[in-house]
Amino acid sequence: DAGVTQSPTHLIKTRGQQVTLRCSPKSGHDTVSWYQQALGQGPQFIFQYYEEEERQRGNFPDRFSGHQFPNYSSELNVNALLLGDSALYLCASSLDGSYEQYFGPGTRLTVT
Amino acid sequence: QQPVQSPQAVILREGEDAVINCSSSKALYSVHWYRQKHGEAPVFLMILLKGGEQKGHEKISASFNEKKQQSSLYLTASQLSYSGTYFCGTTVGNEKLTFGTGTRLTIIP
Structure with missing residues (x-):
């Protein structure tokens, strides 16, 4: 049973560029949440997708957007990258109605 | 509000x-x-719902004091594999999961 997978593992971008991160949820899960984790900090909630719609959103600017596909996989897009966007981006999947979230290994984004 | x-x-x-x-x-x-080990994804340990419920498995257990809005995680007879950073995440109603800043636990032989 495949767990949550994310791609790419690492990414280096320049300020002002745009980036797309991808996530495939654990088999049987229909809900995907995205988190940003800065070094030494806890994960911060970006948004959650269910039934291809953004269901909840944290305190992140509109530069952060997402999408969920019919197969429940998801993308996180960040436009106009800033140095402060450098972080580990985690995707977590769950089954709607369940509180247990399973995290993927993350994508380490470095903005130079 | 971050726990x-x-x-x-x-x-x-x-x-x-x-x-x-x-x-x-x-x-x-x-x-x-x-629990999150260095360079790895956070791993789910357990969840406690309001009601003062206590949960646990093996030598890791937790309690939730609803009146004090506090939870405690208990690690008994710690093993080397318990090392890592422990995060609590909280929800208020159906709102988003908000994580704390973490507790770094180091177990030495």
Whole structure:
């Protein structure tokens, strides 16, 4: 049973560029949440997708957007990258109605 | 409002016990506990819903004091594999999961 997978593992971008991160949820899960984790900090909630719609959103600017596909996989897009966007981006999947979230290994984004 | 964890870091010898606390200023609906090893994804440990429920498996257990908006994670007879950073995550109603700043636990032989 495949767990949550994310791609790419690492990414280096320049300020002002745009980036797309991808996530495939654990088999049987229909809900995907995205988190940003800065070094030494806890994960911060970006948004959650269910039934291809953004269901909840944290305190992140509109530069952060997402999408969920019919197969429940998801993308996180960040436009106009800033140095402060450098972080580990985690995707977590769950089954709607369940509180247990399973995290993927993350994508380490470095903005130079 | 981000939950506050204490202590920020703790070093134990193998076999010793540890308690990690998580406090919130808001009325909590649930508390989630995760462990994250360096360079890895957070791993779900357990969830506690309001009602003062206590859960546990093997030598890791947790309690939730709804009146005080506090949760504690208990690690008994710690093993080397328990090393990592422990995060509590809290929800208020159906709102998003908000993580604390973490407690770094180091177990030495």
